[in-house]
Amino acid sequence: MSVHLTTLPVASGNNTSMTYEMCIHSDDPFKFNAYIITYLLVFPFAFLCNTGALLIFIVQGPRRGSSACVVMMNLALSDASFSLTLPVRAFYYLTDGVWKFPDWLCQLCGYSFYVNIYSSIFFLTLLSLLRWLAVTQPLQHSSQVTPTRTMLVCVGIWVFVGAAVSPLLLKGTTERSGSPRCFEPNDDSSRKVLRILNYVSLAVGFLLPLLTIILCYSSLIRHLMAGSSLSSNQSGNSHHHTRKRSVHLVSMVIVTFLFCFLPYHVMRSVHLHADWKKWPCKVTVALRRAVVVTLCLAALSSVFNPLLYYYSAKKFREDIRDVLRSSRSDRPPTGSYRGVTEQLAAGPAVIHSPPLRPPGPNFRYYPRAVTSAPGKKFGAGSPEETRTDRNHGRSTRVPAAARRSVVSPRARADGDDVNGTARCLHETHADLR
Template sequence: MKRVSYTSRPSYALRYSLTTAINKSLCYHDDDAFKYRAYTATYLLIFPVAFLCNMAALLVFFIQRARRSSASCVVMTNLALSDASFSLTLPLRLAYYFRGGVWDFPDWLCRLCVYGFYVNLYTSILFLTLLSVLRWLAVTHPLRHRTLATPPRALLVCLGIWLFVGATSANFLWSGVVHRGGSPRCFEPSGPDWKPLLKFNYVGVTFGFLLPFLTINCCYIQIIRRLTTTNTALGNSNHNRTSRLRNRRRPVHLVGMVTVTFVVCFFPYHVIRSLHLHAIDGKWSCEVIVALQRAVVITLCLAASNSVVNPLLYYYSTRTFRASMKGAHNSLLSARRSSFRSGVHLARIKKT
């Protein structure tokens, strides 16, 4: 009886393991339809609002600087500049998703868009943290705030933040165009080794989220404690002191809004992103990887929306910003009225 040799054929276990490995390497790419729809809808809403609001904020801050500059104004100007710069990359992202994931632009633009997202993300976090520290200093140490929190020093700190985030995010400049499915793709990892990306993720989570978040919470607690003790010491007999205390409570609104921004925009993204990278590196089941991939898409949309939330923070937490916005609105209305009256006057002259 002739014995049949199966050495030239792969065993069933080997074929199964190869198929499983291939499926796991591709399963986080097979949910493109959900990803493209979510990003397209989000960026269509974010782009006009973020661009117009942050450009208007930059104009208001420029007007304030010509009249009266402050350290908080300098920090908010840099924050608005970061958000406005990020909004300029959104049309390229929209064109990519409208094309169904085909990148028709140069490779350096792809790298710049990826780099710009993370620079905006972490500069926003650090600028918001700096704002909270300035408000904490103004409430708890007002004399030191006057001497330390000067506009030139605030500008130097902001430049340091730009340099620090720009240098530490330079790794994302290597994430350029990759080819998948016969088409050039952008915003996708290029290599199969996820361990370096996982380590880099934890550096970003530690220094770009956890430490700033703890700093903001400490500032918030100290501000509330100081205002509570001051309110108890002053009592309610002196109207001037009560009104002064009411003015000093405005920092609570700003730090509170910053904390809400962290919880809504930044906290979910960093948690889900870490879990997703662990799932891919640990070769978890494809169902879990795809579910986490969808969660990353949703939380990334929340993180990108911080460029829309920040102008609300300027408006509702800064009295001078509201006054400048109202002044600009009134001047625009008066200009329209004067132009309308001059047009009516010219029409009457032509009739006569």
Template sequence: MNGEWMNVSLLNTLMGNVSNNSSVANELVKCFHNDDAFKYHAYTVTYLLLCPVAILCNIGALAVFFLQGNRRSSAPCVVMMNLALSDGSFSLTLPLRLAYYFKGGVWDFPDWLCRLCVFGFYVNLYTSILFLTLLSALRWLAVNHPLRHRDLVTPLRTLLVCLGVWLFVGVSSVPFLTGGVTYREELPRCFEPSSPSSWVTVLIMNYVALALGFLLPFLTIIVCYSQIVRTLQSRFEGESAATARRRSDKQRRSVRLVAMVTATFLICFLPYHVVRSLHLHAVCGGWNCGITVALQRAVVVTLCLAASNSVVNPLLYYYSTGSFRKNMRNAHSSLKKGSMRRNNTYVPPKT
């Protein structure tokens, strides 16, 4: 109760500070908007690199998943297909973001597209986090409780859980649809809060997203990882060398999957959530201009890392799933053979 009261008290204080000192808040906003050149350059370079890779990798991943036949209906495959769909959908908004930053922060598209781009980023961010958490939980259940996994985990139930994730994140992100194009310096802008009071709204939403969308999933993954490693180590104790070798492949896949998911959290998601929270407190709390600008730059860098999860996840499919690698090689061989047949087709000479 005391912690809840302190959070409410802090938010009320921040809201009071912003409303009573709107001139200070406006000066802070101007302060870090003067550093727009760094932001635009960083986002342009990042999205130029991410856009083609993310689109090709995620569309290719979906194609490979569909080629997997019976394997396609397994629970991990269902989750990975939803993850690829989330990343692929986000990657399709990157050309709009690129056009915006190429024009120096001028939005020449309809207002609803601006809202959709903002909404799409957060939907992708938190569906990715929750789908990765679900993958880790499924692996934990398969390793630590195989009988329960066999009875409980079915493709249909997994699909329903995935639909629940989409619904939960989509509904939670609806407030981002309310803020569209704003005008600053008489130019249409996107991806910017409209007023100092809206920064406080974003700060409140940040608390909710931090707790439910990051900390809880991250703790779940850490627990899953530690339990999986402990279980696999205990199983190897007292086993013969031949049995241990037979289990080694499964052990490597399990540890590889959860280790890669943990690395994704540490590299893509953790820095962004920490720096974003500090930056919002700097703006709403009226911190020093120099500190605010430094945090703004840190937010830009960590947001680029967060966006890069759309190209990191396909690596997860490749290195943690043997059937994915096999079908990818088969697809490549089929394309290669088809190309060779077309090149070797006899064309009669013209008479």
């Protein structure tokens, strides 16, 4: 597998094309080792993380229905399906670049890689647009953005990307050195198709989404910075969490674009241009190795995206806790605090306070009527008011805070603390005892 093609001179006449073909199609050990290590390391993490995220989105989706979850579910589906082709790619390079599978599987592996790259880019762009709209235009986001409409947009992305990359399905295995090869253009016409697809995908599939993300996040950051001082005194905690989630999303998307997608698109375009202009072999080999490194970075995006789900989506973290909690018990997940809120909003809650004293053998229940003490009116504004127990003839001083602990229907719908309300009611009964 040793290669010395970097020192081959570029001949003239008929030998020029032969020498250059040997230059661009060399079995470089650097390429083989880089792909084998990357694919074997990425596969378990990408498959397990994205499959687990996909299952969580599917199981909790009906209860957590939101547009962001719909986009993340499609992104997880794209990464999980791409990870299934990584063992096949690793086996191909482990066998010294000899394809031992059917021709259609070679086409599918090449096709799935580019579908994953550009569907991920468009899904990240759509997620950025939704975040920008939710922060800067909350009324329009709540009225116009629905999970159903978002799913239709995601289906449109799948159809567009699948149709745009479909010419790659026409290219399968090729014969070189008496062995079937995959992921290699076989003639000048195939290289011409690749150059055209590269320029179209560079403009529409990378530069346009990158420009959209930059504009969205520039506007989003300006909006957050301008609103931070206005909301510091009112609902500061909620605003802080919103800003924190937005910053996490901005950071993860920008890192994914700059670290995974930008180097690959730049080096691929330069390499294809060098191939077209037939640059010196030494330069071509160096560019090919740079493309190998950047392609490995692009494959790492399927590992970075699950981090995006976890650190930018609060609901996703709650869903993970619900699934883990339900796996330890037989009862279905309740959604922690959110589940309590939904149960209270569904109907009136009945709060049962514990018994005030254990019943004895001579225990009889006397209904207690509470009246105001002589010469004292309720609601006079004093912190404490005196009440008289008719049955026992003693007066009790009831704190005003305990008398006001009444749960209104609106408070129940807003998800007030049920345990705190029950505790206040219990203290009120204890004072009246």
